[in-house]
Amino acid sequence: MxxxxxxxxxxxxxxxxxxxxxxxxxxxxxxxxxxxxxxxxxxxxxxxxxxxxxxxxxxxxxxxxxxxxxARLSCRLTLFEDNDNEEIPRFLKTQIEFLQWWKQNQGAISPFLSIELESTYCNSIYLKTEECLIASDSMNFLLAWIASAQYLDIDPFLWEEFDRILHQDDTYPSMVHTLIRRMYWTDEGSPVPNVPYLKYSCISSLSKLRRLCITEAILPGSMLFHNATIPTQWTTLTHISLYKVDISHKFWFAILRATPNLQWAYLEIEYVVTDTPSDIAKYVHHHLNTLFIVFHYLHSPHIFPLCKFFSGLELPALRKLSISSDADSWNDDTSTLDLVAASQSAQGVETLFLGKGFLCAGDPVQMNLKALIHAPLWVYLPRLSHLQVQITPGITFRGPTANDQMDVFLRNFLTPDQHWVDLGSEGYTTPIRKLTFITDDAQLDSVVELAASRFQELAKRTPDIEFQLASELETQAASDAWKAWGAIA
Incomplete structure (x- = not known):
């Protein structure tokens, strides 16, 4: 509008x-x-x-x-080849005029700046010389202005050139929010033809960076933050988002070691570079309080247990943990290790979200809940008060076995051990005060009524149980992510 x-x-x-x-x-x-x-x-x-x-x-x-x-304003700049001088890339005149107007009227507040190349120009960017980039008046203006930018979404083909010029002038960007897209991060050049790459040293100039988002990148297991050119303690970084990336366990630990004040992390992982975490010393991170982990393609042969991400790691400040995947089911043994490892590493978790795949369709009574049965969450997570579970299609909690199905599910969170134990009038001990069922089926609100009834009978108290559509959850999750990311003023 x-x-x-x-x-x-x-x-x-x-x-x-x-x-x-x-x-x-x-x-x-x-x-x-x-x-x-x-x-x-x-x-x-x-x-x-x-x-x-x-x-x-x-x-x-x-x-x-x-x-x-x-602070919300976005400015998207597009480089194109000047018809009069094809060797000099230029920005559109109107875009530069906008930045000039901005500098005169609101220079103290930076917009969300996006710099990209036209697709026809990307393939020839490596042929451009340093003089060509510097010769452009528009580029000169941008380089003079970018040092004060706070938000930057830059095409990786240009990042290294900007970084080199800024270092030449002994100026360092003060931007606090940076979004970096589509790259192979390495010091040896891009191993994939026509795929941009970024040298490790290019990130070292962002000494004041507080929020970093890397999307669609290949992050090899060579420990980015252990590189000699990277500050060993990146104390300013509080938020990091890795969206659709390839990652390794060592890289994850390297991030945590280099960011002692990290508070919020979002990992959307396409593929995990398998490595052995046993050679990594135990590490305690004292400030991470929110962690989202999303695995893709877990149904492929490259199944990587989440437990490796928590092996040797302690997160005493973690209060919100979200684990999900795009797979319809997880291996039972893997899920068991995942939950136990995660809960042992973060016993202060108060809100836990178990996405699609943890609760999967199987036997109508047992429902493949072996993983949860062998890992009673209230034992490992004594402060857990809100449990969110996404119900995989195929689980209905309906029919003559509905009560048995619900009982099997609830026992995993209410019973004091892995066996069905009758505590009489005392009921079942659990810290959980709120239980949220998430499903794509709008007709499953009967699940809430059944769960509330069985929960009250088993726990001897009335819980706060709600029903939420998966579409609503995604909308809320996106909103929460953006708010946490700081993109909304």
Whole structure:
């Protein structure tokens, strides 16, 4: 949604009726929640704030006095080959003019800056010389401005050149949010033709970086953060997101060792480079409080137990743990090791999300819950108060065995050991106060009623049990991720 010209008089009249603070909140509420949202039905974040400045002087005051508005602003720059001089890449004139306007009016607050190359230009970028990049007036302006940028989404083909020039001028970027896409991170050049790569040393200049997002990258097991050019203690980094990456256990430990103040981590793993964690010394990370782990392709032969990610690791500050995969089921033995290892490493977890695959369809009574039966969670997670379980399609909790199915499920969280023990009037000890069932089936709200009834009977108290659709969970998870990432002001 943009601001059409014919509506300007109405916007102007609103200024006289409402205080600036209210107008500011109204406008912010109309903007999209996610900075990279491409939904055409929502406002264009690059256009809407600019148009607001041109409605009238009062709305301009509202816009320019709202730092949280401009913190969301995204500017996407596209390099193209100049027809007059094909050896010099240039940015579009209008894009540079926008940055120049920005520098004059809101230079103290940086937009979310995205720099990319056109597809026809990517294949020839290696042929461009240093002089060609520097010769462009637009590039010179950008390099002078980028040192103060806070948000940066840069094409990896350009990153190394920017880093080299910044080092030449003895200037270091102060950006605190950086998104790096599609690369092979190495010091030996790209092993894949036409795939961009980034040298380890290029990240060392980001000494003030607080949030780092790496997407669609190959991260080999050579311990990025143990490289001599990387600060051994990256004390400023608090958030890291690895989206659709190949990763190794050693790399994960290297991240934790190099980021002692890391608080939030999101790992969406496409493939795990198998290595042996036994040669890694025990490590305690004192500040990580939120951890999301998503595994892809677990049904492939390269099944990698999650337990390796927790082997030798202690996370005393971890309060929220989310484990999920795109597989319909996990190996029972693997799941057992996963849950036990995770719970032993993070006994302070209060909220646990078990995604699709942990609760899988099988025998109508036993339901393949061997993993959970052999790992009573309340023993390992004494502070667990909220359990979220995504129900895999095929599990119905219906029919004549519904009560037995639910009992088998609940016993794994309520019983004091792995056997069915009758405690009489005392019921079953459990710290869990809230249980959330997540499913794609909108008709499964009967699960909530059944679970509440059996929970009350087994635990001798009334729990807080709710039902949530998987689609709603994904929306909420995306919102929580963006908020934690700091992209929403």
């Amino acid at each position: 943009s601001i059409p010209t014919h509506n300007r008089p109405h916007l102007g009249r609103a200024v006289s009726d409402l205080p600036y603070d209210v107008l500011r909140e109204i406008f912010l509420h109309c903007l999209p929640q996610y900075p990279l949202n491409v939904d055409v039905r929502q406002p264009n974040m690059q256009v809407a704030p600019m148009l607001l400045c041109h409605v009238c002087s009062s709305w301009r005051f509202v816009a320019l006095s709202s730092p949280q508005l401009w």
